[in-house]
Amino acid sequence: MTVPYERRRAIEWAGQALRDMRSETKDATLWGAAVPEKLRQLATQILRHYPTPEQIDAATGMDDVPVSGWIAGEPGDREKPTESDRDSHRG
Numbered sequence: 001m002t003v004p005y006e007r008r009r010a011i012e013w014a015g016q017a018l019r020d021m022r023s024e025t026k027d028a029t030l031w032g033a034a035v036p037e038k039l040r041q042l043a044t045q046i047l048r049h050y051p052t053p054e055q056i057d058a059a060t061g062m063d064d065v066p067v068s069g070w071i072a073g074e075p076g077d078r079e080k081p082t083e084s085d086r087d088s089h090r091g
Contacts, residue, residue, distance in 0.1 A: 005074050008060055015050055018043040 020026050021043040027034045035043075051059070 004060075008056060009074075011051070011056060012053060015047070015053070015056075018047050018050065022047065 020030050021035050022040050024035075024040075
């Protein structure tokens, strides 16, 4: 069974993989070859609406958002965001 912090980690890893795919400078190091341009464009399109690591942090620390209980920070690894942190990530 997948637990909330594992979902969070998967979302973070997927975001990093997309960011790496769109980066021309990391091709040979990470993938062993150039990432095809269509794949690079697709990664860029997906990332337009993908949450940033900061947005993921904010969402996992809020009790009043729909993701509460669905994704979570690592157990004992992060402090819960303060109210000012939450406000800085809204709208």
